[in-house]
Amino acid sequence: MTHNIVISGFGGQGILFASKQLAKSAMHEDLHVSWLPSYGPEMRGGACNCSVIISDEEIGSPLIPHPDILIVFNLPSFDKFESQVAPGGLLIVDSTLVNKKSERSDINASYIPATGLAAENKLDGLANVIVLGHLLKKTGMFDYDSFLSFMVSSIPPAKAALIEKNTLALKIGYDYES
Amino acid sequence: MVVFDRPKALSDVPLHYCPGCTHGIVHRLVAEAIDDLGVVDKTVGIAPVGCSVFAYNYFECDMIEAAHGRAPAVATGVKRTNPDTVVFTYQGDGDLAAIGTAETVHACARGENLTIIFINNCIYGMTGGQMAPTSMPGQVTTTSPYGRDRKIQGSPVHVCEMLSTLDGVAYAERVSVDCPKNILHAKKSIKKAFQNQIDKKGLSIIEVLSTCPSNWGKSPEESLEWLRKEMMPFYPLGVYKDIDSEEESK
Amino acid sequence: MSNKVLMKGNEALAEAAIKSGCIHFFGYPITPQTEVAEYLAKRLPKVGGLCLQAESEIAAINMVMGAAATGTRVMTSSSSPGISLKSEGISYIAGCDLPCVIVNVQRGGPGLGGIQPSQADYNQATKANAHGDMHVIVLAPSSVQEMATLAGEAFDLADIYRMPAMILADGALGQMMEPVDFDARESREIPEKTWVTNGHGGKRKKNIVNSLFMDPAALEASVVERFKRYDEIKEKEVKYEEYMTEDADIVLVAYGITSRICKSAVAAARAAGIKVGLLRPITLWPYPSGALAKLADTVKHFLVVELNMGQMVDDVKLSIECRRPVSFFGRTGGMLPTPDDVVEEIKKIAGGIA
CATH class of the missing domain: 3.40.50.920 (Rossmann fold)
Known part of the structure; x- marks a missing residue:
């Protein structure tokens, strides 16, 4: 079992948080994991992407030329990475922000208006967690309950209000029928 | 009764300096200060590159030989990891005010709790008489054979004046060792520069106007005369900064 | 549940240095190694140490030399152009037989080059760090775990053989996160440091830390002695x-x-x-x-x-x-x-x- 996941969007969309959450959950379950950010001038231009590899075997290259899971939060990311998804792979698109559909027939594409759902439910800034919920639904890569309890366990007591919001966000994403 | 003996902090070995060179006097003053303060056992000296490169053989404390100009950085490394040591650098004008300017200025800016003994003799001695950053306007050296021309080689650096503008400097004084009166005064100043460090006051630098008969092409006596007549008016003796007197005047 | 934590390579290296007893760091900012200094700037004051930003790479490596001369475990880190500047100091440290750890998180070159991952300093690291007959031990981690493990190993090797050890990493290893277990390595036995210049305390003869020999025969003897140590390293310390x-x-x-x-x-x-x-x-x-x-x-x-x-x-x-x-x-x-x-x-x- 190996998941090659690329998450891409603008800085500030919680891409680092979402990708680190996947990486930490994998580590928590004693899987091998690598997390590689884009960095350099690209970072300063506002684009942000992370490559996360989760595997039950030792991980070779941490680079992902052909993701089998691609999550995009903006149009430039869609345009840049959609064609690179491995055949049979999964594409998850925040359709509130990306008004475009994949024309490929060899991949599974999922469209979830995560940013819109976040706004409707007063969960500003949690589109990333909504998408994580949807990712769990589509892949079953982690058990829902253990993923949730591990995620909220990392929220400090001072920010307890966030526990409820994150729990709701994850559920909305999981329950959404795309 | 012995009234005049070798300071204990000075090693019992022949110095390699040329006849008439004032390095020997300054070495003695440094050793006397270390003896007077009783700190030879916790002192670490940093020798430079230049005529005083072998200073590591002449003091009875632990010694480190630094790369050219880097003594203040090496001293910083020693002092910051061992704050209870007494650390001094002994540097010439090329070492401190040319290749090591950045290290000097920033050790001063950081207010490193160090003592710097700076020998200014207006020339590169070890390499054989080349122009120094402190060579005088008009001074003939092997690399300014027609005399230092401000338009070509630029103007000399006034080290004490420059460093006294930095907040981290506790004490900056220019002294001379051309006559017994000035030597006695220089001894007091050097001792104070070490005492300041023991009292954790910050960086103290003593600039010592010195002679280089060999490379100046003068006799020892003529050299002392040249120091008095030419150097002293251009590099006036005196205290350029002393946080003690600043505090008193407040 | 293991003792693993998810960390960036640069940060794992920095934390491993602290765990190896290195609480003094002197450096100068340069991409892509700056996280090392930033991490240590946060952590070292809390463990009684010091992270000092020098005015230049040249000053930083000489501060390392001063600290190393007192027997203190000390580290500096930089990236390719900065290592070139440290070259002088590395030669002096090697010539003085002082232990220290130097980190090069390589970026593209020559010149200002770029800031993306590179291995273009291989020749510099293994053959031409600086002037003179000398080597440094060069360790090349390939994972975040090894960024930590080899940092610890570098300090031990440097102390055992009294010479600089270099971690030759790259921007990708520095930036990526993987699980790391800081207890994965056992530290080695370190010989007593009798050569230090930290004040003799009246208890021993003065020590001199020096790389200058005016007598060519004495200089040759010192180099030959050092190369005997190098031979021992080649025999005992090869890792692959x-x-x-x-x-x-x-x-x-x-x-x-x-x-x-x-x-x-x-x-x-x-x-x-x-x-x-x-x-x-x-x-x-x-x-x-x-x-x-x-x-x-x-x-x-x-x-x-x-x-x-x-x-x-x-x-x-x-x-x-x-x-x-x-x-x-x-x-x-x-x-x-x-x-x-x-x-x-x-x-x-x-x-x-x-």
Whole structure:
């Protein structure tokens, strides 16, 4: 079992948080994991992407030329990475922000208006967690309950209000029928 | 009764300096200060590159030989990891005010709790008489054979004046060792520069106007005369900064 | 549940340094190693240490020299252009037989180059750190775990052999996160430091830390003594990993992040029926020449893969005394090859062999 996941969007969309959450959950379950950010001038231009590899075997290259899971939060990311998804792979698109559909027939594409759902439910800034919920639904890569309890366990007591919001966000994403 | 003996902090070995060179006097003053303060056992000296490169053989404390100009950085490394040591650098004008300017200025800016003994003799001695950053306007050296021309080689650096503008400097004084009166005064100043460090006051630098008969092409006596007549008016003796007197005047 | 934490390579290295007893750091900011200094700037004051930002790389390495002369465990880190500036100090530290750890998180060059991952300082690190007859121990981690483990090893090796040890990493290893276990390595026995200049306390003769010898015979003797230590290191401290080499016709030779890409390529090429393996030098100096020479008895072809223009090729050829062909594939300037790119090269060679 190996998941090659690329998450891409603008800085500030919680891409680092979402990708680190996947990486930490994998580590928590004693899987091998690598997390590689884009960095350099690209970072300063506002684009942000992370490559996360989760595997039950030792991980070779941490680079992902052909993701089998691609999550995009903006149009430039869609345009840049959609064609690179491995055949049979999964594409998850925040359709509130990306008004475009994949024309490929060899991949599974999922469209979830995560940013819109976040706004409707007063969960500003949690589109990333909504998408994580949807990712769990589509892949079953982690058990829902253990993923949730591990995620909220990392929220400090001072920010307890966030526990409820994150729990709701994850559920909305999981329950959404795309 | 012995009234005049070798300071204990000075090693019992022949110095390699040329006849008439004032390095020997300054070495003695440094050793006397270390003896007077009783700190030879916790002192670490940093020798430079230049005529005083072998200073590591002449003091009875632990010694480190630094790369050219880097003594203040090496001293910083020693002092910051061992704050209870007494650390001094002994540097010439090329070492401190040319290749090591950045290290000097920033050790001063950081207010490193160090003592710097700076020998200014207006020339590169070890390499054989080349122009120094402190060579005088008009001074003939092997690399300014027609005399230092401000338009070509630029103007000399006034080290004490420059460093006294930095907040981290506790004490900056220019002294001379051309006559017994000035030597006695220089001894007091050097001792104070070490005492300041023991009292954790910050960086103290003593600039010592010195002679280089060999490379100046003068006799020892003529050299002392040249120091008095030419150097002293251009590099006036005196205290350029002393946080003690600043505090008193407040 | 293991003791693992998810950390960036640069931060894991910094934390491992602290756990190895290094609480003094002198450096100067440069991308892509700045996290090392930033991490230590936060952590060291809390453990009674010091992270001091120097005015230059030159000053930083000389502060390291001063600290090392007192017997203090000390580290500096930089990236390629900054290492060039440290060159002078590295030579003096080697000449004075002082231990310290120097980190190079490499970026593309020459000149200002770029800020993306590179291995273009291989020759500098292994052969020409600075002037004079000298070497530094060079360790090349290939994972975040090794950024930590080899940092600890570097401090021990530096102390045991009284010389600088370098961690030669790259921007990708520095920036990536992986689980790391800081208890994965046991520290080694360190000889007593009798040579330190931290004030003799009236209890011993004065010590002098010095690299100047006016007598050529004395200088020669000091260099010969140092090279005897180097021989001992070559005998005892070579580290490497062999991966699927047992039946391999083609062996890739790669270190650092490139070895990770090559591991993926080996798996892909094996799946395509080509017998490929990987030799990964962990110490670049001392170099695993013996292991390569042994492989040359059975292996038909070597392929060196690096993020430079082929700087390690000569070392492979010398190790195997040119008994087998040695090809090179690499990208430079901050470009990274994909495993597919490497597989293509393997296929070209396999076609020639078949």
